[in-house]
Amino acid sequence: MAEFGTQQSEGDFDWSEMLHSWFFKGRIAFQRMWWVFLLTVGLGVSFQAYKGWQQKPVYQSRAKMIVDGQIVLTDKSAAQYSEVYANFYGTQVQLMTSSLVRQKAADRVRALHPEYLPCQVTLNVTQSKDANIFNLSAWGAEQNYTQAYLDAVMEEYLNFKRDRRESKAKDTVYSLQENLLEYQRQIEELEQQKLDFQKKNNIIFVQEQGNTAGAQLASLKDQQAQLKTQLRLLEEIDLDRFVDQGLPPGDEQALVESVLTETDTEYGQARRNLERLRAEMDEFSIYMKPKHPKIIDLKREIERQENLLKIIRRQTLNQVVNKKKILAGELANLNVVIQESEQKALKYSTLNAEFDRIKSRLASYSARHDSYLKMMESLHQSENIHQEPVTILEPATTPTTIPVNMFKQVTSGGLVGLALGVGILFAFAMTDNRLTSVEDVTQRFHAPVLGIIPLQKQRQGEVTLLQPNDDRLMFAESCRNIRSSLLFMDRQGPRPQTILVTSSIPAEGKSTLSSNLAITLAFASSKTLIIDADLRRGKAHRAFGLNANVGLSELLNDTELKPEDVIQQTSYEGLDLIATGEYPERPGELLMSTRFDQIMDELKKRYDYIILDCPPVLATDDTPSLATKADAVLFIIRSTYTRTRQIKSAVDTLELRGTKIRGFVLNFVDNREPNHYYYKYYDYYSYRSYAPKAGNHEKDKKGHPKHAEKIPSGEEHKTPVSGKKETVVAELVDKSAPANPEQKPDDNTDTDKTDKTV
Incomplete structure (x- = not known):
């Protein structure tokens, strides 16, 4: 399906x-x-x-408002109401035209002028170009009401802004009062805390003791540092060892000497005397002999001085050892004193810090309290100062009548x-789901589109059949394309011999297409028979100029009749027709009879192709039943006419009977449709006339021309009738047309030359 x-x-x-x-x-x-x-x-x-004629007169009133300057106070502490001036003019326009202001304006007019008849007023507010002026316009059906309404809008706008300013001022005052009360409470609490602290503590004594304790602690810290330095120096030297063994050589000796010198001035004096004597000895030794009395005396004095220095050093070292112990004790005592002093200083500093914190908080709250008091005073002073920047420049004018613009209406x-x-x-x-293009068909159904037939002009409601040298090039080529697509779509299997042509609904052009398809098959030298199987409204004989006195219905009803008794020859060589005959009462039973099957078997032996022109699928049940007996079903769709649901219903009906549609044909296609623009290229091709040759225009016994449109296509097959090799007609192409359709033929091309056969 x-x-x-x-x-x-x-x-x-x-x-x-x-x-x-x-x-x-x-x-x-x-x-x-x-x-x-x-x-x-x-x-x-x-x-x-009608609306313009019935419209009442409209009156227009105008007014203006200006943005004034403001008085700027030199005192920066004075409170002023400040608006947000970003998008100021747009905000004012929106405010003037707001529903709140307009409702208050209407209430104002109703209260002040109850005698005025209310009406709908249209308000428009614009800003003058390069000026701080608002232009207000009002339109209404009542003259006095419109003027009063415009004045009321301006007044209510100013009242609204004044109320907003007063509301902001009240909110600010309320907030300031709350803050003042809070600060006053905090100040009272802090003053009470200050008084309680002074009662509990003598603040003057605490401050003096704090200062004294701090100075004393600093002095003790200095003494502690000095003692630690001396004790560290003494601890670095092993003085006990020096007392027993004497001074060591090198840097350590110098260190000990310095300690001893600082400890005992006598040791330092003796050490300097010894150095002086040694210096004199060195000086006298330069120019005196060793045994000189002066030199001998100096040596004795140096020896005596060295012995004295050793005695003093021993005594001093003992003093230094004792001093080290004394320093350790003093440092321990000093640490205790410092600890007590720190506790005392911490106590007094804590009391001073707490008192200072109370005073600082009290000063801070007092300053804030004074600041808010100044704000309150400035708010009261600014209440009498006009701070509204927008004022009325011109009140509403007397309304004038606006004529109705009928042309605009x-x-x-x-x-x-x-x-x-x-x-x-x-x-x-x-x-609209009518199908218009090949894409519409291929997107909805799997069966291929075998061809498209362009829209043709009709004569008396019908399209003229194809002629041997028909000048309707697009139409002729489209019919041949359907013939070739139908015959060559299955190159491996047998070609269809009986082809059933139908559609979903009437007036889709199936009968015309059936006739033209049969003509194209006849042009290909194929013996073709077209059977008008529409036993209800068949009229295929009219297109060929034949009668329907005896036809298919008589052949099926009368067993004595033979097919040759109802077959009519058309004006086209190799093309015969079986008309409908008289319309029978039960056409469906006739088409399903064994008589019909016997006749079809006999006709298949006589003709290469048999075209069955059947009624629409949705109109009768004849076609779905008859389609099972055909080799191929060709489904016609009329472009921009047949709806998708109709085609789907018809296709489902056929496939429900086990019939497979060989392909679709899109009929009545407008070549201006975007997917069929290539039809214009058919104008590049034309038929060529050949010089008459023997047998080319030989006429049969009825005077009809025999067609020689027989050019091999490259594939041969046996026909059911004669067994002759049938070939499909290929068209004669104009050699003057370029290979590229968009390229125009050269003006110098000789179009009178005879083209070669493809």
């Missing part, structure tokens, strides 16, 4: 193609529903015209009607 649904196409999406398709659908919808535009435009124009009605018509047309075009 054919699958119904949308299949995604591959490749990039072509927006131009889609827009072209929409435009084409819109054009088709306009051709069908052009009267919708006339209806909607007429209704729009009529409605607006009618034009707007026409445009609205036109837009409504376009919308209706667009909705109709988008919801």
